[in-house]
Amino acid sequence: MAVPKICGIETEFGIAHTGAEDANPITASSLLINSYLSEVERTGEGGPAKGVSWDFEDEKPGNDIRGIAPPGSLAPEMETHLVNAVLTNGARYYVDHAHPELSTPECSNALDATRYDKAAELILIRSMEAAAAVLPPGQALVVYKNNSDGKGNSYGCHENYLMARTTPFSHIVVHATAHLVTRQIFTGSGKVGAEAPGLTTREVPFQITQRADFFEEEVGLETTLKRPIINTRDEPHADARHYRRLHVITGDANMSEVATFLKVGTTAVVLAMVEDDFLAREFRFRSPVQAMRQVSYDLGLAAPLEMADGASATALDIQWDLLDQARKYADSHGLDAVGGPVGEMVLDRWEQVLAGLEADPVSMAGQLDWVAKHRLVQGLAERHGLRPDDARLAALDLQYHDLRPERSVAARAGLEALVSPLDARSAVSEPPSDTRAYFRGQCLKRWASSIVAANWDSVVFDVGEEPLRRVPMMEPARGTAAHVGRLLADCDTAVELLARLRDQQTR
């Protein structure tokens, strides 16, 4: 049986410092995050624990799932000196590669991942407001939830999925590639123009995704250069004997909640099917990298993708096949690994969206980012008689992702919501109850002054006695409300908690 597909989303945001000469994106990102941390500390909302820093003890982003990385592979560097906070909702908020980045807490299902993704937007909005209050008049920090500056520079929105270590990596590569290439038809956030070498707005006035232009390899370790469709980083942040974490780097940052929900939900289902060895049929592209772009450039969703065996199929064909398999999988295996009822919701939505895209993509303008954006770009071009390379269309593209409520185009585009405002608000400070993020978040809420550091798989306490106490959390599905809720409620202090944990260990 597939292990629970515990998942999370990490988003690098675009940032602009307006009204400032010689703005520096690293300084701007630090200021943005520090402003937020000060603000929630000041208002006592239990947002982050300011004194608590990220613990890099177990970070090994250079490890390769294939064992030894091929010569010339560039392992990601860690920037340990920049602002790096852990929030009480279990998220990590930090500066990475000159961008503010927020990683959601671990979630047990796609709906929760969507909720925490929405909460991340609220956190960034609050950060912009807090920064405005400390910046000189006329200056502001503006955050964009997109993946490209339109000039060839890309930054990512990554997903993570818990996988069983026993699953052969080659199986993951085949099926995940088929899905990642073809799911673009609903995960794309849309982009005016193209950034792949040799292509301009003339050849590609509009494409489905932000990211497809930036993928050059099929499988590899890199994330910033020669990006691969399947990333091999082997850093499970969990018991490595049992688990790996599939780090998916192909996705777009979505403004649409339906798109985020399906991006995570369908991928989790496909990975569960891989793990249970359920997918008999393989879709191997002749050139996955080329297929990735072909899908992104084909707004009519009709382009046949060449298969290695000489056959061909459209992205929709492959998605319909995966959905049919998923229905059968649900009947034979159940959907417990992907959130039970939420898994059912994923399959229904998946079907609805594929049917809508097949009938007429524009029918999905209220559900999918690329359709919504394309409709507006076309509408604006018609209204003002603009050529495809007019700066106003590129501006509209950027502003679709502007997180400022008073400027955001996405917020005006009539996108269907899946998360209530109240649920999103509570996710800003409350951790999910059914993953280890619960333990991390609750400890930070209650005993931040006794915690010196935290990361995905541990919390380090300092209760005045030497040495520091590290509480490991190597099992992502433990540390839930059901598991430790009672224990936490019974403890008044961190000292008590540590004593109780020690008793449990020695007993």
Place this chain on the structure above:
Amino acid sequence: MAEREQIKKPAPQREHSEAPEAPAASGQGEELKAELDDLLDEIDEVLESNAEDFVKSYIQKGGQ
């Protein structure tokens, strides 16, 4: 081009066959058009006034 076998999508034995709403028929089309017009009015108002400068100045460092 060599002959290719078209992979047909499996015959739609889509169990939950509540057909998704058909794309807007012509009556609805008018409505959608009006709605898009309103939306574009609003967008015209919030769009950065100097699009050229705005787009040019939006430069990011590459990330992951």
